[in-house]
Amino acid sequence: MTAPAAGRAEQYAMLLVEDDDGDALLVEELLYDTDLPHTLTRCRSAAEARTALEAAPVDCVLLDLHLPDASGVGTVQAIQADTQAAIIVLTGLEEPRAGVDALAAGAQDYLIKGKVEPELMQRAVRYAVQRKQAERANAALQIGRLRAEENARLERGLLPEPILSSASVTASSRYYPGRAQALLGGDFLDVVQTGDGKVHAVIGDVSGHGPDAAALGVCLRIAWRSLTLGGHRDQELLHLLEQIHIAERAGNDLFTTCTLITLDPAAATLTLHLAGHHEPLITTPDGTQQVSAAHGIALGIAPGLGDWPATTVALPAEGALIAYTDGLIEGFAEGTGARLGVDGLLRIIGKLHTSDPGAHLDEIIARTRALNADRHTDDLAVLRLDWKKGATPRRTGSA
Numbered sequence: 001m002t003a004p005a006a007g008r009a010e011q012y013a014m015l016l017v018e019d020d021d022g023d024a025l026l027v028e029e030l031l032y033d034t035d036l037p038h039t040l041t042r043c044r045s046a047a048e049a050r051t052a053l054e055a056a057p058v059d060c061v062l063l064d065l066h067l068p069d070a071s072g073v074g075t076v077q078a079i080q081a082d083t084q085a086a087i088i089v090l091t092g093l094e095e096p097r098a099g100v101d102a103l104a105a106g107a108q109d110y111l112i113k114g115k116v117e118p119e120l121m122q123r124a125v126r127y128a129v130q131r132k133q134a135e136r137a138n139a140a141l142q143i144g145r146l147r148a149e150e151n152a153r154l155e156r157g158l159l160p161e162p163i164l165s166s167a168s169v170t171a172s173s174r175y176y177p178g179r180a181q182a183l184l185g186g187d188f189l190d191v192v193q194t195g196d197g198k199v200h201a202v203i204g205d206v207s208g209h210g211p212d213a214a215a216l217g218v219c220l221r222i223a224w225r226s227l228t229l230g231g232h233r234d235q236e237l238l239h240l241l242e243q244i245h246i247a248e249r250a251g252n253d254l255f256t257t258c259t260l261i262t263l264d265p266a267a268a269t270l271t272l273h274l275a276g277h278h279e280p281l282i283t284t285p286d287g288t289q290q291v292s293a294a295h296g297i298a299l300g301i302a303p304g305l306g307d308w309p310a311t312t313v314a315l316p317a318e319g320a321l322i323a324y325t326d327g328l329i330e331g332f333a334e335g336t337g338a339r340l341g342v343d344g345l346l347r348i349i350g351k352l353h354t355s356d357p358g359a360h361l362d363e364i365i366a367r368t369r370a371l372n373a374d375r376h377t378d379d380l381a382v383l384r385l386d387w388k389k390g391a392t393p394r395r396t397g398s399a
Contacts, residue, residue, distance in 0.1 A: 012038040012125060013058040017079070018090065019044045019067055023113060027062060027090070033118035036125060046070040046078050053082045059129050060086045063107070065098055072098075073105040080106050086132035088124055108132050159381075160221070162191035168265045169199045172357040172384045174365055176327075185379035186213030186256070187325045188221040192228055197266055200228050203383050204258030205277070205325040212250040219248045220256060234260070238275055238308050242299040255300035259323055260308075265387055268315045273308045275299055278342070280323035281349070284316045288349045290342055291321075317389040320357065322349075327380030328365070331372030340368060357384050 014031065018024040024042055031038060041058070043049040046069050049061070061083060065075050076087060089102040089110040099110030108128035111121070162171040171191040186206025193199045202224045206213040223244045227237055237260065245256050257276035264271075272280070272291065276298025279291045296308030333340040348367045354360045361382050 010037060012036055012060060012129070013056070014038050014040045014060050014062065014125075015049060015052060015058045015085070016040060016042045016062045017044075017046065017049045017067065018042065018062070018064040020064070023064065023090070026113070030116055030118055030121045034122035034125075036122050038125075044068070046075060049079055050082045053079075053085075058083065058085045060088060060125050062088050062090060064090045065095070065102065073101045076102050076105040076107050084132070084136060086125075086128035088128050159188070160190055160225070162193075163225075164191065164193045164199065166193065166197065166265075168387055169193070169263060170357065170386045171201070172361055172386070173382060174358075174361045175379070175381045176365065176369075177379050185209045186217035187327070187379045187381035188217040189323075189381050189383045190221050190225050191383070191385070192225055194229065197264070199261075199263040199265070199385065201261040201263070201323070201383060201385060202228075202258055203261075203277070203323045203325065203381060204256055205327075205379075205381070206256045207254050209379070213254070216245065216249055216254065216256070220245060220258075233262075234271075234273060234310060235308050238273060238296075238299070238306065239304075242303060242306060245299045246303055249300065255298045257298045257325075261321065261323065261385070263315070263321070263385060263387065265315075268317075269312055270315050270321065271310055271312045273310055275306065275308055276301070278326065280321050281346070282316075282319055282321055283349065284319040288322075288346055290346070315387065319387065321385045322361075322364075322382065323385075324382040325378075325380055327378035328368055328382060330378055331368060333371050340371060344368075344371075357386050360384070 016024060016027055018027065028040060031040060041052055043052050045067050061079055063075060063079055065072060067075060070078050076089065079087060087107040089099055089107045091098040091102070091110055091112055099112070102110050108131045109124050111124055159173060159175050164171060173189055175187065177185060186208060187204070189201070189203040191199065191201045202221070204217065204220060206217045206220070220241060223241060224237070227240055232240060241258070255276070259275070259277040259280065260273040261280070262271040270291075272293045274293055274295045276296070279293045281288050281290055291311070291313060293311035294309040297306050299306070329340045329342060329345050331340050332338065333344045345364075345368065348364060352360060352363050354363055361384055365380070365382065
């Protein structure tokens with residue numbers, strides 16, 4: 001039942017499923033004698049009931065267990081499949097177990113024909129509707145808990161703790177699913193620092209949404225960390241990741257865009273390999289700009305034929321690199337009908353004055369989502385690497 005507006009009485013939409021005209025008349029008279037404000041529709045079969053339920057939702061179904069096309073507790077299950085309404089089963093005097101079996105099958109209550117008074121009918125309908133509403137609320141809470149647990153498991157796989165061995169570089173990241181209450185998708189990122197002091201990072205986006213994309217994203221992220229710590233670099237590393245992508249993807253239409261980042265604090269250089277991904281941004285005290293870098297194709301588009309040229313640029317003494325997936329910039333800007341894009345993102349960043357890296361990312365995401373009225377449909381991941389002069393990387397061995 002829809003909650004009544006202020007000053008308006010409750011109203012119950014009732015569906016009676018009864019093939020016997022005499023029994024149907026008794027039920028109609030009982031409802032008339034109650035003070036339940038209601039509308040009543042009658043059907044003579046389960047098939048008619050399903051058609052009526054498709055046409056308009058109801059609050060409560062009064063269901064006879066013996067219909068021309070359905071009988072016993074199977075009748076309850078047949079009606080349940082087509083409605084979220086409460087179900088009250090109508091049983092005969094000679095069926096002492098039928099009502100209990102119907103409750104076990106999912107009905108909210110049962111009434112014995114010939115032993116029902118108006119007061120009992122009224123109470124049964126109200127309680128059945130309230131119980132059904134409570135069941136739906138509890139089911140929604142359980143789904144929410146399960147989704148939160150699944151998101152937490154996926155987040156641990158997609159967004160691991162960075163492995164950084166020196167104070168010269170810090171990492172901050174954020175991740176948001178594209179739809180409210182949705183599972184995380186296939187965006188992933190990771191950061192490790194190897195024994196030579198270099199910081200290696202990856203950010204990627206598996207096409208599609210849902211568990212298949214997320215599982216592939218987790219697989220690629222773990223593979224990247226293992227291969228990077230094992231000494232694989234650059235194009236060789238991308239070819240290996242593409243092989244893993246092809247072996248592990250659920251469908252031939254899935255592809256992955258990603259950016260490999262190598263930041264060398266000692267040499268003050270940044271090296272990028274772009275596989276179908278857009279360039280990251282560099283932020284310094286003088287402002288923020290997009291890095292100009294060479295492009296290669298996404299993983300899985302042309303297996304074995306990919307070429308991902310390296311781009312190396314000098315790093316300023318202090319600054320931050322911001323890499324992100326396209327969910328951050330694909331939204332529309334201020335109702336103009338135009339995508340936010342990189343230029344719109346740069347305008348947003350140019351208006352921010354937050355020095356804390358995490359708060360900076362939170363503000364960027366909040367403003368981009370607000371411009372698009374929180375209508376983002378794609379997942380988004382953002383990685384920020386900050387470096388500063390004067391901190392010497394601690395060497396921990398070779399990698």
